[in-house]
Amino acid sequence: MPRKSDLEPLSAKSATLHDVARAAGVSLITASRALTNPKLVSEKTIARVQAAVQATGYIPNLLAGSLKSNRSRLVGGLVPALSVAQFLPTLQSLTDVLDGAGYQLMLGQMRYDDSRQDALLNAMIGRRVDGIVVTGLIRSEAARRQLVRLGTPVIETWDLTDRPLDIVVGFSHIKVGSALAGYLLGKGYGRIGIATGDDHRAQLRREGFLATVGHNVPTAVVPAPSSLALGRSALGELLRQDPALRAVACSADQLAQGVIVEAQARGLRVPDDLAVCGFGNADFAAHIVPSLTTVHVDGASIGRLAGELIIARCSGETIRERVIDVGFEIVQRQSA
Amino acid sequence: MPRKSDLEPLSAKSATLHDVARAAGVSLITASRALTNPKLVSEKTIARVQAAVQATGYIPNLLAGSLKSNRSRLVGGLVPALSVAQFLPTLQSLTDVLDGAGYQLMLGQMRYDDSRQDALLNAMIGRRVDGIVVTGLIRSEAARRQLVRLGTPVIETWDLTDRPLDIVVGFSHIKVGSALAGYLLGKGYGRIGIATGDDHRAQLRREGFLATVGHNVPTAVVPAPSSLALGRSALGELLRQDPALRAVACSADQLAQGVIVEAQARGLRVPDDLAVCGFGNADFAAHIVPSLTTVHVDGASIGRLAGELIIARCSGETIRERVIDVGFEIVQRQSA
DNA sequence: CCGCAGAATGACAACGTTGTCATTCTGCCT
DNA sequence: AGGCAGAATGACAACGTTGTCATTCTGCGG
Structure with missing residues (x-):
């Protein structure tokens, strides 16, 4: 019909x-x-x-207004992928701050792929965004030059560097890794393994971890994004490498939860037979059984700061701190 | 320094x-x-x-191009909140389709608040988006008239109605509720409870559920967004209402996981002492222990369809189907 | 060698707003 | 009463691109 x-x-x-x-x-x-x-x-x-x-x-018609006034009140946001729960609080508070000030967020997914990053940056520059918030650092030299030349405010987040393109808000993944290693060593665990995503930042944490334990350890690398299912298979892999494993450090709480589920399915008690720690302090971390020892990062603050900095720069204010370390915190719970 | x-x-x-x-x-x-x-x-x-x-x-300068050509290649996306994991696959595939075609997504969070929805719609119309994808239906009459008058393509998603503003892609929440009730009744569970978020669509599912069981049941309503922690407390509430409860239907997998954790913490076996089912088929649903019986909805398809429809309409194609039902499926696993 | 179709290029205006500078009006001080 | 500051308003151009229509080329048949 x-x-x-x-x-x-x-x-x-x-x-x-x-x-x-x-x-x-x-x-x-x-x-x-x-x-x-x-x-x-x-x-x-x-x-x-x-x-x-x-x-x-x-x-x-904001298109016309933006064209003439050369201010679009548009901010570009780049994330690896939306399905990575880790960055959601950041995006959420970023959006909140922005549209409290009449700005809108344009979203792009980089898919852990530097060429996509370049393409997205161009799309955003083409729309004359007033600023860009990117998860991680901008690695392409061409893109960095381009952005510097245009003078577009850029907030790099969730990482740290001495030479930010413009401003960086984040924390040191290497320090997270070594702090975590120190924590586990301090608890007396001898045989430690790592389950880690294959993304850049997880690798940094692994580096820091290895630097502190001082030798290689059983390692399972899984493709990002992390999930409970990948955690389960990762534990299988780790136990194959060392059947007497006593502790596992995971690059994400989702992985850690999977490791715990798999351990329990194999009759291992957590933490008595196997200690597990995660990263991210996801909303479920405190409430699973056993509760998850993990690393807390204040993602919402990162988003809020990024938003405020963009808005400040668009209002012509001078920013002093170009490197903002929001730090992190090991949250001790039952699992390790 | x-x-x-x-x-x-x-x-x-x-x-x-x-x-x-x-x-x-x-x-x-x-x-x-x-x-x-x-x-x-x-x-x-x-x-x-x-x-x-x-x-x-x-x-x-796409601002200038858009102004003159009257096509912004910008699509507005409205979600209740980014932290609702349920919609992420939709957003993800929507973004993918869009930027495959050179379109960009502008994101807004409505926060389950109709006035925010209106404000965001205005912001998007102001930027002359080529189309709008909204989670749920647009309920404000003023907004509906406005959008119809402008002829902006609008895809309403994750719900169904006979009278879409323009096009609707989703499924019937009432049918989900009654199908779930039918499933549990068919399994012979007599004393069933509901743990549900307080958002509109969860309420629709509850309606459908109650219509099928034919009487009121123990109910715990928790504020959206759902989480594992809320699921745990919800089970406490339900057991207070009926200590002999045999099954719980949850409005989200996160809640269901919380109910399972809480049940296990109280020494109840799932499903033998308490059957649990969820909604959404989250990535962890198949991999927790016991694995979660739930309702699968193809969120990625919804996003993909929404994107393709917007693009088609922007290319001047005629759309036949204004109501697209992607359906749903009960996924039987161990928990119920 | 002319004329002509079609390809290739160009000139001009326009999209809807805001920045800049100019003008008019109002009220108040001397 | 005259003059003047400041408030209020207006005219015009411009932002950088694309739609429309006009013009110039190129190659080919008669």
Whole structure:
């Protein structure tokens, strides 16, 4: 049965500021000011313009405004993949801060692929974003030069470096790794293994870990993004490498949970037979049984700071700190 | 120690098409065509223009292009909150489809709040998005009229209705509820409880559930977003209402996992003492112990379809089906 | 060698807004 | 009463691109 309106023909141009001005009986530019810079306009006029806005159903064309004013109030956000739960609090608080200030977030997924990163950066620059928040560091030299040349504010996050492109908000993964190794060694665990995602930052944590334990250890590398299922198979792999394994450090809480499930399925008690620690302090970490010892990182703060810094830079403020270390914290619970 | 460049003064205007044209020795408009409509231009010229693009580091200003051509290649995406894992596959595949076609996603969080939804819709309309993908239905009448008037393609998702604003891609939550009730009844469970989030769609599922069991049941309502911790406390609440409870239907896998953890902590065997089922078929559902009986919804398909439909409509294609039911499936595992 | 179709290129205006500078109005001080 | 500061408003151009229509080339048949 053919329905009536399959497709409305992309119809009705919407009202422009011109229409509003005419309806209000003022000039175009006065209408503009009434809406964007009210203190330059008398209250009576503002009221009339606002009535005209209501009457015409006017919605400002931000494309035109951005083009002329050279400020898009658009911020680009790059994440490896949306399915990585780790970054969600960051994205969430970033979005909150941004749209509290009238900014919008444009999202792109890099898929752990540097060429995608370049393509996305170009797409965002093409839309003249006012700033860019990226998870991790921008590694492509070409992209770095490009961004520096344009003077676009860029906040690199979830990592740390002495030479940020612009500003970096994060923490040292190497330190996380060594702190975790120190923690486990301090607990007296001799035979420790690692289950780790194959992404860059997880590798940094592994480096830090190995540097502290001082020798190679049984290792299972799984493809990002981490999941419970991958944790289960990782433990199998680790036990194959060392059947007498006593502890496992995981690069994500999801992996750790999988390791715990697999351990329990094999009749191993956690932490008595096998200690397990994770990374990220996911929402479930405190509530599984046994509760998960893990590394807490304040992802929401990272997002909030990134948003505020972008907005500050767009308002022309000078930023002092170009390297902001939000630190991390080992949260001791039952599993290790 | 004061560093050198605290803030680069939002510098260096980037090259425009004008610069490219001059560098290539062609007119502005030829340069434009060489980049956007190459078949109108000779190969030799295209090559020269592309060389000029390289040389000048030109990045098209999509703001200007969108303004003139009235096509922004921007799609607005509205989700309740990013932290709701349920929608991530949808967002992920939506982003993938979109940027395969050169479109970008603008993200907004509604926070289960209709007024935020209106504000976000206005922000997106203001940026002249080519289409909008929203999680759930658009309930505000004013917003619906506005969008219809503008003729913006709108894909409502994760729900179903006879009268979509434009196009709806989803499934019936009421049917999910009754199917789940039917499943549990068929298994012979008499005393069934519900643990449910307080969001609109979870309530629909509850309605369907109650309609099928035919009477009220012990109920724990928890605030969205769902989590393992909330699941644990929900089971406590349900057992208070009926200590002889035999089964629990949860509105999210995260809740179900919490119910299982809490049951195990209380010495209840799942499913022998207490059957548990979830909703969403999260990545961990198949791999926890016991594995979780749940409802699978193809969120990735929803995102992919939404993206393709938006793109199709932007290309002027006529869409026949305005109501697309992707259905759902009860996945039987160990927990119920 | 002319004329002509079709390919290739160009000129101009326009998209809807805001920045800049100019003008008019209002109220107040001397 | 005259003049003047400051508030309020307006005119015009410009942001960087693309749509529309016009012009110039190229190759080929008669």
